Amino acid sequence: MLNLEELEKKTDQELVELAKDDQEMFGALMARYQGPLFAYVKRISQLGNEDVEDLLQDIFVKAYLNLNSYESSLKFSSWIYRISHNHVVDNFRRISARPRILNTEDDSWMRIVRADTDLEKELAxxxxxxxxxxxxxxxxxKYREALxxxxxxxxxxxxxxxxxxxxxxxxxxxxxxxxxxxEKDIKKKGIRFF
Amino acid sequence: MKDLIQKTIARLKMEKMKPLPKWRFVLTDVAYWSLVALAVIFSAVALSAGVYLLFQIDWDAPKYAPGGTLRTLFLYIPYVWLAILAILMGAAFFFIRKTKEGYRYRWAVILLSSLSLVLAMGTAAHFARIGMVADDFAYRRVPLYRNVAPGMEHMWQRAEDGFLAGEIESVGKDKIGIVDLEGKKWEVSISENTVRRGPFEIEEGGWVKVIGKSLGSGVFEAQVIMTGGGRMMRGLGGDISGRGEFRRSFDGPGVRGDGRMMRGPGYRWE
Structure with missing residues (x-):
């Protein structure tokens, strides 16, 4: 049985191989990705924390079942983000209504504006x-998730x-x-530009 | 969120889940590529059939007819095969996108590559007479095909539009008697202004195509008489059971022994 330190040193690919035979090893992969995936799913789905956790559990189960489809030519993070994206989209189609929770604590969306330096400079x-x-x-x-x-x-x-x-x-x-x-939306709202 | 990890592992154990075997994913990918291959192959067949039908058109005849060559083009373009080609190319694109790496390529790249492959294979299929076989098969076995893909026999059965074809029954000084493709008898008058084309003499038992004017009551005034060539015998007279057999077994009356009426590979349009 590997200890925590040894597990942390393992690459994603190595953990995937171990997880195929040992479900506990899959826990190490989950520990590595649950934080980033939680934030990602929350941002694109705009659901509350409980709903996001439910989705995340389904995502990890799907990832476990599909471990043999993963190939090392692809980054593991890309692979598991892909599963997350597909699951969120499927979930949207199932429930069709999307409750919106405005999370005023999460200002990560401002990075989208800052990334477009022209837009940020222009905002008065x-x-x-x-x-x-x-x-x-x-x-x-489709646009929000790309951004x-x-x-x-x-x-x-x-x-x-x-x-x-x-x-x-x-x-x-x-x-x-x-x-x-x-840009179009905020101009329509009358937000001033320089 | 440590709870989440414990809950998930507990669920995996409770439901006795195991990773799906690799062969399932390999098989899925192989299945999609097989569907791509089938779509491309049948696209090539459709292209070859369409090209075959285009080659069968008597392009020199319509210029004498009302509406001219353009009208003929619109009437006899092989729309069915073009539609089948378009649908199959769409299917090929769809299945390529479903493969493991298919998402990496822009639609233009996929389309151009598929099209190039279909063109190359379609050309080979055309020279291998596969288009002809496909058309014959559809003509004989597919309901309504002959309604939506009229061949040249359709063009030459339009006496009211000035097109007539058939077997020569009698030859006179300035008229010939012919039996058209539907078995109707015609008296075709020939004058010194009538243009004669084709390698053969006008004689009893021969086949002709006539362009001119129907005067009604089985009388036709010829402007142009063509002997030989053209694909007008589809489905008539012979036993169409395959590419080679169709040609060889067609021994209907009026067909010369070497079957030179049949334009297409193996037969010469002189």
Missing amino acids: DKDCAGKIKEAIERMPL VLRFVEDKEYEEIMDILQKPKGTVATLIARGKKLI
């Missing part, structure tokens, strides 16, 4: 934070491509359009 109303947040929450999921992956999760285009299973060009288009949508 620095107190328009709430409106910008609404703009991001209002946009279709979240790029600017909040700091994923490279290659990783986003693997997570969303879309060509790189399409990913770039989604991000560009997402930023345009924010």
